[in-house]
Amino acid sequence: MRTKNGVLVLSGYGIQIAVRRGHLVVEDGVADERRRGGFSRISKIKRVVVLGHAGTITLEALRWLRDVNAAFVQIDADGNLVAATGPTAVGDPRVARGQVLAAENGQALSIARRLVSEKLQGQLKVLRRLPEPKEARGRIKSALALLQRSDSFEHLRHYEADAAKAYWRAWEPVGVGFGKREAKRVPDHWLNFRSRTSPHTRSPRGAANPANAMLNYLYAILEAETRIATMVMGLNPELGLFHADKRYRDSLACDLMEPVRPAVDFHLLSILQTRSFHKADFFENRQGVCRVMPPVTQPLMLTAVKWSRAVAPVVESVAQTLLTAKPRRAVSYKPLPTPLSGRNRSRGRSRIRGGKAKTTEESATTAKRSRRVTEQHDAIRDWECYHRGTVQQDPTVFPEQILPRLQGFTLAELAQATGLSRAYCGRIRSGAAAPHARWWGVLESLQKG
Secondary structure, three states: OOOEOOEEEEEEOOEEEEEEOOEEEEEEEEOOEEEEEEEOOOOOOOEEEEEOOOEEEOHHHHHHHHHOOOEEEEEOOOOOEEEEEOOOOOOOHHHHHHHHHHHHHOHHHHHHHHHHHHHHHHHHHHHOOOOOOHHHHHHHHHHHHHHOOOOOHHHHHHHHHHHHHHHHHHHOOOEOOEOHHHHHHOOHHHOEOOOOOOOOOOOOOOOOOHHHHHHHHHHHHHHHHHHHHHHHOOOOOOOOOOOOOOOOOOHHHHHHOHHHHHHHHHHHHHHHHHOOEOHHHEEEOOOOOEEEOHHHHHHHHOOHHHHHHHHHHHHHHHHHHHHOOOOOOOOOOOOOOOOOOOHHHHHHHHHHHOOOOOOHHHHHHHHHHHHHHHHHHHHHHHHHHHHOOOHHHOOOHHHHHHHHHHOOOOHHHHHHHHOOOHHHHHHHHHOOOOOOHHHHHHHHOOOOO
16 A cells, blocks of 8 residues: 555545554455555655545544644545644634634635635636637626625625636536447436536535536545645634635635635546546446546545645735734734745745845746646646556557647647647647647547537
């Protein structure tokens, strides 16, 4: 039993997590197909994720995870977050006080407006990869303009909900790939994304098809990472700024994960466009709810670290904003520590190294380029988790079967289909570069409009 990207995923029944002779000892599986493993304190575990509800974890094991600065996450069979505990918090009481006062001093509305705006801008980027985004793009741009003038949470929620309807309507025709034989064995409503609202619950919960079930799983992982991040920064994950406070819901975590949701959507879209599924990858229970099975949940859970990195700057920025809210008397605040993203550490190193200081524009360009490179590496690693060892990676497939078809498409069409730059698409079309195998299926399926 091994970890991947620092994430240890356990699933099945009779899961056991304990400590013996200083090692974390785990066991999972179903019936006679059991896995057992042991991990020392130098194993670099970042997350222990349990998928299911049948098993035990000892108090000593929870302390062991805390000692090595690792998190524990539990997600049930329907993709709902059950528990998420993380490393020690920064613990600045002024941040918690600022969170409580935010609703009274108007800061909650300002933060919520910013978070929703970032989410809508992210959705516009996702729409570039969808087949018919024109209507949705117009509605979202209109909502962006209106929310800048919104002076109440009611207006903000109305604009966000209106944009969401158009956005998810653009997702409905997105297909879910099954082989020809497999497609005949699954229900028809499994073959497309369809409505984001489940017919069983009248909400996104209890998804009726694989695409929405996978998205629920990814959102649960993001919620867990956001909850952990809020606790590290000394925030109360249950006390929301935008989402109304409800029992058994981490409303602040739901607030802060909003700007990262489009990145999760884009990740799912990439999976749907590049992977072919089997009927055994999903299971429909007696109530008609679709559940994701271990062959698919395992790679999904490995994205935890990716979402941890994505949500870190959002949480740190909001915590700093709450800390520097205008008090009754002038107070000088030092910047909060940045244990999630390490940005303060990076700035400190830059000053020590010396040399010519970068301008704000240069720093932003460097950061943007770095994010793109990281996203590309993450996407390749995620794809290979699903496709390792398949015939799609045969190096002769692209030059012999795909490259000849690309000559009839413009660089703009290739860039829109893949999300790659026009310059790189030009190199691909000329045969000077071969794209990673994760794009072969997308390029092969291109059709002239």
